Amino acid sequence: MSELKPMINALLRSKIGAVLLLVQVAITLAIVSNAAFMISDRLAYLNQPTGYDESAIFSFRVNNFDPDINLVQQYALDEQAIRSLDGVVDVAMTNWVPLSGSGDSSSMHTSPPPEMGRGVRAAYQLTSDSALNTLGATLIAGRNFRADEVVHSDNRDNLPTTAIVTKDLAEEMFPDEPALGKTVYQGQGALKIIGVIDTIKGPWLDDSRPANVIFFPFNYADSRAEFIVRTEPHKRAQIMAQIEELLLNSESQRVIYRIEGLDESKAAYMARDRLVMRMLIVLIVVLVLVTALGIFGLTLFNISKRTKQIGTRRALGARRSAIVRYFLVENALVASVGIVLGAGLAMLLGQQLMTVFSLPSLSWTFVLASATFMLIMSLIAAWAPAQRAANIEPSIATRSI
Known part of the structure; x- marks a missing residue:
């Protein structure tokens, strides 16, 4: 694509923001893919068949004195x-x-x-x-x-x-x-x-x-x-x-206590695992939102720095769709590099979790699914700022020339 070279040059001129976003995407992908895998593993564990009609069985204890x-x-x-x-x-x-x-x-x-x-x-x-x-x-x-x-x-x-x-x-x-x-x-x-x-x-x-x-x-x-x-x-x-x-x-002369259903005993036993799963869900949501805000903010920042450039392109006949496409591709480029780095980091983190906490090995399916999600999320986060850039009028943008 002919626009790739000017995109890369533009990113290199403001490389600190691009590098920070790249690192943020990589870290988010590594954590999200492992957290999603752990949630899937916990769901399978929580929903495993037990062989009992849990709603029809209860237990109790007796202490005789x-x-x-x-x-x-x-x-x-x-x-x-x-x-x-x-x-x-x-x-x-x-x-x-x-x-x-x-x-x-x-x-x-x-x-x-x-x-x-x-x-x-x-x-x-x-x-x-x-x-x-x-x-x-x-x-x-x-x-x-x-x-x-x-x-x-x-x-x-x-x-x-x-x-x-x-x-x-x-x-x-x-x-x-x-x-x-x-x-x-x-x-x-x-x-x-x-x-x-x-x-x-x-x-x-x-x-x-x-x-x-x-x-x-x-x-x-x-x-x-x-x-x-x-x-x-x-x-x-x-x-x-x-x-x-x-x-x-x-x-x-005795005490009857802990009269509870089998499903209640199971729920109490699994309460910690449910809490961990909810915490992982919250972690994923927070990380994704922070990363989306980072992409949104960087795109807005780039637009504010390139107002004259955008206006000049509009004055030369660039269509609104071309401006939108430019910023979407630019963000996809940064996100893609971050995703590649994040995939390697995700597998490395998965190996450490497997060694330290005896978790199953991270599946590539979760890494690929998380990578696809991150790429789509980056495009959605950049969409509104890109639309804003496309609405810049040539006469306003070129007034400072």
């Missing part, structure tokens, strides 16, 4: 009382609540000590034969626990001998053969896999293997217990309101 109470019998009575409520599908005692950010995990091995074999970390849930129905888990192989396989005890000496695993854990532990019927080892304990269920997530959604879960048929009767309840649709709130009175009528 009566030293003479038989906890095994009392918890059995509690489950029976809850099941009798209209709208309750099932209830199970457990050692942790899914999606809550708090739970227990251990390494599961394919061979006993000292060989150990393949070792895989998994969240383990101590529960009963009602757990799968309570959680809405789907068996894809094998069977559920039988009632006689469930150990009800207030000590950990009498351990179970069977287990149910998620398909994710089964495939990682036994990648080349079916896991059903195999034996896994937790320390000195040997557990035969009698069932495999479809994917459900454990307590930590940000874990590298959130769907590695193993169920032990062990109801550990401690003074503090946790229960999970599944209800019929639209009856959860009603049943949650009845729980405290129902259990205190059975045994008054």
Whole structure:
């Protein structure tokens, strides 16, 4: 284009403003592309399927203070009382609540000590034969626990001998053969896999293997217990309101607390991630606005310095569209150089974030999308000043000659 050379010469004569804008575009692109990638990653994390009907499940905790109470019998009575409520599908005692950010995990091995074999970390849930129905888990192989396989005890000496695993854990532990019927080892304990269920997530959604879960048929009767309840649709709130009175009528020397839906537990667990995502959105908006204002201001500055030049071109027959095109191309030229530098800076920043914060590697898709957005934004920001330049009348512009 014949106008490129005078554009470059004009920019070189006022290179400080052009260089500052170029640097601003580069830094904005680097930050925006990485921030957008992090937002996309957080959205995928926040919206990942969990395998639960979160709106139909709730949990609560019980703290018992009566030293003479038989906890095994009392918890059995509690489950029976809850099941009798209209709208309750099932209830199970457990050692942790899914999606809550708090739970227990251990390494599961394919061979006993000292060989150990393949070792895989998994969240383990101590529960009963009602757990799968309570959680809405789907068996894809094998069977559920039988009632006689469930150990009800207030000590950990009498351990179970069977287990149910998620398909994710089964495939990682036994990648080349079916896991059903195999034996896994937790320390000195040997557990035969009698069932495999479809994917459900454990307590930590940000874990590298959130769907590695193993169920032990062990109801550990401690003074503090946790229960999970599944209800019929639209009856959860009603049943949650009845729980405290129902259990205190059975045994008054205890406290019932943290009665909350599974979706509420998940929201509390993910609150920090949602806050980070909102902060990144605000950061992107602020940076883009500041850069747009920088482009707008530089274009206005260039126009004010070139009023006589613009008027002379208009007097020589330049059309308004040619003046607009000139300033748009000039800004696109500066923005393009900044975008090229910013793309390299974005990948470098992405590598640092991946190393320091263990984030996934930045995709070029986000860099290209951000670059396209920045180029369009620069043209939009320069459009109004360019229109103003095009409206300069030759007679006014040349009056100072």
